Amino acid sequence: MSAYENEIKQAVRTIENWPDEGVMFRDIMPLLQDAHIFRKLIDSFVHRYQKETVDAVAAIDARGFILGAPLAYELGVPLVPVRKKGKLPYETVSQSYKLEYGEAEIELHTDALKAGDNVVVMDDLIATGGTMLAACELIKKLDANVLEVAAIIDLPDLKGSERLRDAGFNIYSICQFDGL
Ligand SMILES: O=P(O)(O)OC[C@H]1O[C@H](OP(=O)(O)OP(=O)(O)O)[C@H](O)[C@@H]1O
Numbered sequence: 206m207s208a209y210e211n212e213i214k215q216a217v218r219t220i221e222n223w224p225d226e227g228v229m230f231r232d233i234m235p236l237l238q239d240a241h242i243f244r245k246l247i248d249s250f251v252h253r254y255q256k257e258t259v260d261a262v263a264a265i266d267a268r269g270f271i272l273g274a275p276l277a278y279e280l281g282v283p284l285v286p287v288r289k290k291g292k293l294p295y296e297t298v299s300q301s302y303k304l305e306y307g308e309a310e311i312e313l314h315t316d317a318l319k320a321g322d323n324v325v326v327m328d329d330l331i332a333t334g335g336t337m338l339a340a341c342e343l344i345k346k347l348d349a350n351v352l353e354v355a356a357i358i359d360l361p362d363l364k365g366s367e368r369l370r371d372a373g374f375n376i377y378s379i380c381q382f383d384g385l
C-alpha cells in the first residue's frame with residue numbers, strides 16, 4: 206500500500222455497531238473535512254482515468270455523488286447521477302437489488318448515456334456489491350459499457366468485489382478493510 210493510500214485509509218473513521226449491532230461503519234466524512242486529503246483522494250481517481258477513454262462518470266446516490274462530481278468535472282465528461290427510486294423526473298430504467306433486509310431500487314434517465322459510452326461507476330464503498338451491480342445493470346440496459354467500478358473502500362469479506370469480478374467488471378478501490 207502506497208503512502209497516500211495509507212493516509213486515506215487512516216483517515217477513514219470506524220464507528221462500531223452502527224447503524225446495527227455487529228456492523229463496523231466505515232465513515233468517509235473525515236476525508237471530506239480535510240481539504241488536503243480530499244484533494245489527494247479526487248486527484249488519485251483523476252490520475253487513474255485521465256488517460257483512459259471515459260465518456261461519462263456515473264455516481265451512485267448519495268455518497269457516490271460527492272466523489273463522482275469532482276471526477277467528472279476534472280475529466281471534462283458528463284456526470285450521470287444514479288438515483289434511488291422515485292427521484293428522477295424523466296423516463297427511467299430501473300433495477301432492484303437486495304439489501305441486508307428487503308429490497309431497494311435505483312434508476313437512471315433513459316437519455317443519460319449513449320450506446321457504446323465508456324462509463325466509470327463511482328461510489329464510496331463496496332460491501333455486498335448489490336448497489337454497484339445494480340448500477341452496472343442499468344448502464345448495460347442503456348447499451349453503454351462499464352469501464353471500471355471505483356470506490357474508496359472495499360470490504361472484501363462481504364464478497365461484493367468478488368461478485369463484481371465474477372460478473373466481469375473491473376474494480377478499483379483505494380483501500381480495503383477486514384470484517385463486516
Ligand atoms: O455494496 P452494498 O452492500 O450494496 O453497500 C454499499 C452501498 O451502501 C451505502 O449506501 P447506502 O445504501 O447506505 O445509501 P447512502 O449513500 O444514501 O447512505 C454505500 O454508500 C454504498 O452505496
Ligand SMILES: Nc1ncnc2[nH]cnc12
Nearest residue numbers: 229230231232330332385
Ligand atoms: N460497513 C459499512 N460502512 C459504511 N457504509 C456501508 N454501506 C454498507 N456497509 C457499510
